[in-house]
Amino acid sequence: MTSKIRRLTLRAAFAAMCIAPLGMNVAAHADSPVKIGFLVKMPEQAWFINEQKAATALGQKENFSVVNIGTPDGEKVLAAIDNLGAQGAQGFVICAPDVRLGPAIQARAKRYNMKFVTVDDQLVDSSGKPLANVPHLGMSALKIGNQVGQAITDEMKRRGWKPEEVGALRITDYELPTAKLRTDGATQSLLAGGFKKENIFDAPQKTTDDEGGFNAASPVLAQHPNIKKWVVFALNEESVLGAVRATEQLHIASADVIGVGINGAGEAFAEFQKKQPTGFYGTIAVSSTNHGKDSAENLIDWIRDGKQPIADTQTTGKLMTRDNWTAVRSELGI
Numbered sequence: 001m002t003s004k005i006r007r008l009t010l011r012a013a014f015a016a017m018c019i020a021p022l023g024m025n026v027a028a029h030a031d032s033p034v035k036i037g038f039l040v041k042m043p044e045q046a047w048f049i050n051e052q053k054a055a056t057a058l059g060q061k062e063n064f065s066v067v068n069i070g071t072p073d074g075e076k077v078l079a080a081i082d083n084l085g086a087q088g089a090q091g092f093v094i095c096a097p098d099v100r101l102g103p104a105i106q107a108r109a110k111r112y113n114m115k116f117v118t119v120d121d122q123l124v125d126s127s128g129k130p131l132a133n134v135p136h137l138g139m140s141a142l143k144i145g146n147q148v149g150q151a152i153t154d155e156m157k158r159r160g161w162k163p164e165e166v167g168a169l170r171i172t173d174y175e176l177p178t179a180k181l182r183t184d185g186a187t188q189s190l191l192a193g194g195f196k197k198e199n200i201f202d203a204p205q206k207t208t209d210d211e212g213g214f215n216a217a218s219p220v221l222a223q224h225p226n227i228k229k230w231v232v233f234a235l236n237e238e239s240v241l242g243a244v245r246a247t248e249q250l251h252i253a254s255a256d257v258i259g260v261g262i263n264g265a266g267e268a269f270a271e272f273q274k275k276q277p278t279g280f281y282g283t284i285a286v287s288s289t290n291h292g293k294d295s296a297e298n299l300i301d302w303i304r305d306g307k308q309p310i311a312d313t314q315t316t317g318k319l320m321t322r323d324n325w326t327a328v329r330s331e332l333g334i
């Protein structure tokens with residue numbers, strides 16, 4: 001590139017940065033490859049790291065670039081969309097930090113004429129209904145929750161536990177619809193398997209990570225010192241792992257805890273590799289690779305061919321434990 005051309009290119013890039021925040025659509029650079037954003041609420045979590053990695057890898061194969069951005073709050077989401085607009089991105093995949101940001105995200109994307117799809121957490125409108133015209137790809141939450149409940153029920157039977165002696169720690173996030181569906185599904189299956197309703201204790205979590213699980217679980221465990229055996233479930237394995245750490249702190253033996261998570265990502269793998277089994281019995285593994293790849297693919301097809309993705313794609317999961325985790329991991333391409 002000659003220095004003159006480089007100067008012109010720089011000038012054009014600078015002009016685009018100045019124009020974009022004023023609300024103009026930065027025309028897609030016709031000769032440059034398509035660029036999309038991949039915005040996630042918890043960029044440090046293995047699940048989301050893997051999604052972004054899978055989208056980036058697909059881009060390398062299919063000639064589009066992916067800008068990975070961590071957006072832990074609403075302000076960061078809007079700033080990220082501005083930033084993408086300034087870079088001439090034509091769309092983004094998002095797992096937002098709060099699903100009620102739906103209308104704000106939609107308005108901001110429209111400003112730059114960007115298409116977007118949601119992954120994992122479906123955005124809602126001001127009345128709490130799924131945001132119309134935003135294609136979504138996420139877990140079949142109730143079914144996966146059912147698998148959690150079933151896995152716990154089976155393991156309780158295998159260990160010969162009597163329902164009346166077992167407490168359930170239900171770590172909840174009722175602000176997030178997919179989270180509620182997952183813990184509702186687990187509850188359904190536990191009850192169907194003979195679990196005592198009065199032995200289920202709610203532990204509302206503030207954040208959907210290990211710390212959130214730990215902080216939610218600790219006071220509830222402390223309130224029930226008479227219960228010696230616990231089962232634990234939540235929207236994801238990070239939260240369950242946090243709760244399992246809380247049981248350890250109270251010296252509850254790992255053989256007296258059955259925690260079952262959801263995701264099947266790095267933290268679960270690390271737990272299964274520990275020398276001694278912990279209270280984390282298993283997790284319903286879902287392919288974060290496919291979530292990242294397929295949501296990016298849907299968006300790219302929409303941008304390139306005008307083919308609007310189907311409104312709601314629901315993915316399935318498989319029980320992963322210490323015994324089969326490597327096989328399930330490679331089967332799901334995680």
Ligand code: FCA
Pocket residue numbers: 047095120121139178208235236262263
């Ligand atoms: C939510 C959870 C994540 C993951 C994802 C599919 O966003 O917070 O851990 O389970 O759904």
